[in-house]
Amino acid sequence: MANWREVGQALALRVIAGCPQPQALNEAALAPVGFVPQSDLPEGQAYEDFIYAQGLVPTREGLHDFFNALCWMHFPLAKKRLNQLQAREIARAGVGQVRGPVRDAATVFDENALLIQASDALWSALTEHRWADAFLALRHEWSDARLWTFGHAALEKLVQPYKSITVHLWRVPDDVAHEQIDAWLAQDLTADKLATKPFSPLPVLGVPGWWPANETAVFYEDVSVFRPRRLKGAAEKPYANPEMTPSV
Structure with missing residues (x-):
């Protein structure tokens, strides 16, 4: 995490001082995409489709999108690949209520x-x-x-x-x-x-x-956290995962 802190700490201080988060991220010029306020995402357009078409990432204030931006800075090729996969699936199957296996796994x-x-x-x-x-x-x-x-x-x-x-x-x-x-x-x-x-x-x-x-x-x-591997076909309560941000 040290390399994330090296970049992120200076950006975080800019945001804390009152700079809008997208502006602070753009000033760093460390990602292959730009960052815009979430309000720039047109109503009805899929988030990943907008990024693919515009090269811009709708960004909310807060840690979730701040860390997403840092990932764009540290893994630019992998993040672009994930976006391409999402966009291709959207073009093929549309958005819909269910992402489908590829979009779900990419998310x-x-x-x-x-x-x-x-x-x-x-x-x-x-x-x-x-x-x-x-x-x-x-x-x-x-x-x-x-x-x-x-x-x-x-x-x-x-x-x-x-x-x-x-x-x-x-x-x-x-x-x-x-x-x-x-x-x-x-x-x-x-x-x-x-x-x-x-x-x-x-x-x-x-x-x-x-x-x-x-x-x-x-x-x-603590078996509620470190659970044994479930037997094939057996039901198991899902692990506690971070909230998934819809890409729609």
């Missing part, structure tokens, strides 16, 4: 993704919800794992953190370097892959070093 990713580069052992433990293995037996492996924040709704939640905040993991291969992450992700985000929803939920405050309370093993014994 989940945009709002809630956390990228992870981890060993096979750690990845398996996380995706199989073997939380004691992932966070205790394999705790030493987290020092070699790499995490990239992406989802702006998740970031908004983390401003006032609580135990059940859950992100959606997206695995990054070991051979992808930090400076390649945006270009790699833009290529990896395909409609076919997103339609399969290859996400794995992670109660993010379980990450070692991210929350003081997780220094004790009892933290991970």
Whole structure:
């Protein structure tokens, strides 16, 4: 998060001082899009379609859209790719009451993704919800794992953190370097892959070093947060995810 803070702190101070958020973001000139007030979005036009057509992002005051703008600055290629996928689906199927699998998954990713580069052992433990293995037996492996924040709704939640905040993991291969992450992700985000929803939920405050309370093993014994993997066909209460902002 240090690189996000480096850019975001100065922008936040401008906004706090009274500068309209879209203006402050545009002055930074760090994104491949411009930012305009939410009122510039024509009534009846889909949010993602407007961005694709105009190269402008309707932006409300507040943390949610502030973090979205920071993501545009740090992942410009991946954000453009997500927007292209959304716009193509809108052109193909219209807006409608239901987004459809590709738009739905793209929205989940945009709002809630956390990228992870981890060993096979750690990845398996996380995706199989073997939380004691992932966070205790394999705790030493987290020092070699790499995490990239992406989802702006998740970031908004983390401003006032609580135990059940859950992100959606997206695995990054070991051979992808930090400076390649945006270009790699833009290529990896395909409609076919997103339609399969290859996400794995992670109660993010379980990450070692991210929350003081997780220094004790009892933290991970809360099965209302660190749930076992559900059996195929079994009903399960959804994880507590950040609010999804409609792209309509």
